[in-house]
Amino acid sequence: MAGKIVLSHHNIDFQKQIEKISGEKITSCDQCGVCSGSCPFTDEMEITPSTMMKMSQLGLPEVMEANSIWICASCFNCMARCPRGLDLSKVAEALRQISLRQAVDSITIENIDKEEAARLPSIALVGAFRKLTG
Ligand code: SF4
């Protein structure tokens, strides 16, 4: 018989923080995997959307270390097909906000190739720094 998973207070606090910021009832996800099969960016992600949901349910802060939360483009493919009506884009956004509140920068201007930066539209750079830096 599979053992019951017991979450620590730390895990429960993190789970509740994600639910509060996202407005999504992440504990209702039943891990059907439809979101992972629907997401156009799953191949680029270190963890699939359904794994992101599972780690969020378990209140594991390690979920913020995966590139998946930054790659999610809020395309709503998963939400349109989720049998539980969950919006993973809001969960990913909540995880980004929590990460950014820790003042962790996911990009730094020094690491952008100068020639590449010169080619990019200014609005893309501004948007990237607004989304990816604390
Ligand atoms: S489609 Fe919905 S219920 Fe299924 S794994 Fe994804 S978030 Fe959970």
Ligand code: SF4
């Ligand atoms: S909203 Fe995010 S997780 Fe959902 S299908 Fe689009 S990119 Fe993937």
